[in-house]
Amino acid sequence: MSQVEIVGPLDEAVGYVLKQAATALRAAMDAVLRPLKLTVPQYACLEVLDQRPGLSSAELARATFVTRQSMNLVLRGLQQRGLLTRAAVAEHGKALPTELTDAGRAQLRAASVAVCAIERQMLAPLAPNAQHRLLADLAACAAALSGECQARSTEHAVME
Amino acid sequence: MSQVEIVGPLDEAVGYVLKQAATALRAAMDAVLRPLKLTVPQYACLEVLDQRPGLSSAELARATFVTRQSMNLVLRGLQQRGLLTRAAVAEHGKALPTELTDAGRAQLRAASVAVCAIERQMLAPLAPNAQHRLLADLAACAAALSGECQARSTEHAVME
DNA sequence: TGACTCATGTCAACATTCTGACACACACTC
DNA sequence: GAGTGTGTGTCAGAATGTTGACATGAGTCA
Structure with missing residues (x-):
């Protein structure tokens, strides 16, 4: 285990x-x-x-x-x-x-x-850059969960 | 504005x-x-x-x-x-x-x-270090809110 | 001892949100 | 044109969670 x-x-x-x-x-x-x-x-x-x-x-x-x-x-x-x-x-x-x-x-x-x-x-x-990082990370997490239902093609992370 | x-x-x-x-x-x-x-x-x-x-x-x-x-x-x-x-x-x-x-x-x-x-x-x-960072940042955000609320309403914050 | 404060468990009434269901309107296919 | 699928608005019932209230037990302090 x-x-x-x-x-x-x-x-x-x-x-x-x-x-x-x-x-x-x-x-x-x-x-x-x-x-x-x-x-x-x-x-x-x-x-x-x-x-x-x-x-x-x-x-x-x-x-x-x-x-x-x-x-x-x-x-x-x-x-x-x-x-x-x-x-x-x-x-x-x-x-x-x-x-x-x-x-x-x-x-x-x-x-x-x-x-x-x-x-x-x-x-x-949080420092300003940490704030933006948190925002992006949370968005990625949300997408990783909800995106599973419709598209499993997110094999690679999309960075902007 | x-x-x-x-x-x-x-x-x-x-x-x-x-x-x-x-x-x-x-x-x-x-x-x-x-x-x-x-x-x-x-x-x-x-x-x-x-x-x-x-x-x-x-x-x-x-x-x-x-x-x-x-x-x-x-x-x-x-x-x-x-x-x-x-x-x-x-x-x-x-x-x-x-x-x-x-x-x-x-x-x-x-x-x-x-x-x-x-x-x-x-x-x-998220990369492993990004995961830990997210955890810490979220905890800090929660503390920044709940700590302030408690302090303002009860006048004394109980820290353990 | 008695009064006070605080935390807990529980009851009741209330508010909020969700699930299930139906009818309607449009787009698409055949 | 008829059938099908998707999206929307709405109704009713049920589930869920909350607020308010009360009695109880324990600690504190005069």
């Missing part, structure tokens, strides 16, 4: 530390977003929508790692508060393009400042 | 990529644990308990990033399946020490092998 198959101490397991970091980030974001009356999924929705206006609910859901059904509730809440608008009728297929309102953009701006502060706090112990 | 306060493209936001990696890992773990009739929280519970026998439900909850109440349900399910035992009476305070049974250890062994395979797949694109 080789040691490779045994999980070492938890602090040395990447999965555990990844979960720890994600949990801490989630809690911190939740704390700073609460005064703005925004949940993390709501903020994520606004952020994605600001960068990619016109996205449908289903596309938004994939971008924020939730189901279409959950995103639908999020959108409904944000729409009622006047932070975004959805087309009443579909131009193409059944997808209803969604866009931020001015109020939504203003709210997002405030939230974005708060969240950026959290990110800076999180990355404070 | 200063660029510092604006979240850049999502792919360059550490929080976003962190969430992406955590979600992918969670989904992959869920897939390999399902045949073993284990959920991710259940596996996490077994893993922690194996490394630190005798932990109470509350301690277990903190170690696996859930509430005491949730952990209680997890423990109840695992206990009914004979994978762990809880002391009927508390020796000290109200804490009920928990330990794995032989069946629990066997189940954990199988799960651990599967999860380790996932971790290796996730880390495959």
